[in-house]
Amino acid sequence: MILKETVELELLTKESIARGLIVLANIDSDLGRIVETLGNPPMWEREAGxxxxxxxxxxxxxxxxxxxxxxxxxxxxxxxxxxxxxxxxxxxxxxxxxxxxxxxxxxxxxxxxxxxxxxxxxxxxxxxxxxxxxxxxxxxxxxxxxxxxxxxxxLQHPDVFPKGDLGLAIATQKLKGLTTRPTPVQLEAIAENWRPWRAVAARLLWHYYLSNANGKSVTVYQ
The missing domain is CATH 1.10.340.30 (Hypothetical protein; domain 2)
Known part of the structure; x- marks a missing residue:
């Protein structure tokens, strides 16, 4: 395995997520509305390995x-x-x-x-x-x-967005009032506006998705 040189990367913490939420609320009022109505999303973290x-x-x-x-x-x-x-x-x-x-x-x-x-x-x-x-x-x-x-x-990278995630697609469709569920390519294009905090936007959308589960037993990445 050939590895490149180690790079410095600000990994997500509760503090950096809070900063990212402020930025996202300013650039996308729909995401801002999630924070206003549901509060900050969970951290959703697992141990690497x-x-x-x-x-x-x-x-x-x-x-x-x-x-x-x-x-x-x-x-x-x-x-x-x-x-x-x-x-x-x-x-x-x-x-x-x-x-x-x-x-x-x-x-x-x-x-x-x-x-x-x-x-x-x-x-x-x-x-x-x-x-x-x-x-x-x-x-x-x-x-x-x-x-x-x-x-x-x-790994808590700040700007990762799983464009193929079904929950994110469903949440984005509902949040944005889209007539059809966005394809991975369309979802990726929408998420471009959320750089460099797309991982925070993903957490927000999962948060929103869970709040709209209509009583179904739905979980995300705990």
Whole structure:
């Protein structure tokens, strides 16, 4: 793995999120209205590392509640949840706790990349976003959405926006009064106005999405 030189990056904290919210409210009255009516969004943070990245893979194209149930069963079975311990599980064990064949393949690939030294998540978190994205996307089953969520909730990068996230698309459509749900390309274009605080805007939109869940059991990246 070839890594670029470490870059200085202001990672998100409660204080920097507060600054970002002020900027966003000034440039987009719709986002400002969310803050006025719902208050500041949660931090939504997870610890960086193998368990979190594996959990995000589980969350691909399924409900977060369903993925969390599988992840909790895994954590009860594998203590501690390390790449080495994960690789001791066979297909039958993983299927029993809810892993699909595809997710088994992806998560094994991640664990093997770490144990072989191909991927060093601790070193990677010190790198710039482009390097992180390039290195993670070399692994089968990890695409832009997975990297975006990892950058946003685990590494706390301030200007990441998961354009492929369904919750963000639904929230943006409702907030902006759009007749159709924006495509990822359209959502990315809308989010351009929110630079360099797009990760804060994403939190605001998730906050808004949850408030409009109409009593449904909906969660985001806790």
């Amino acid at each position: 193998f368990p979190t990245l594996l959990r995000i893979i589980l969350e691909q194209q399924v409900s977060l509640a369903a993925a969390r149930a599988v992840f909790n069963r895994l954590c009860a079975l594998v203590v501690p949840l390390t790449p080495e311990n994960f690789l001791t599980l066979d297909d039958t064990q993983l299927k029993t706790i809810g892993f699909s064949r595809q997710k088994t393949l992806y998560c094994r690939g991640l664990a093997e990349a770490i144990t072989s030294g191909q991927l060093d998540l601790t070193q990677l978190e010190k790198m710039d976003e482009t390097t992180i994205r390039t290195e993670l996307k070399q692994l089968k089953g990890i695409g832009d959405w997975t990297v975006d969520i990892y950058l946003l909730v685990a």
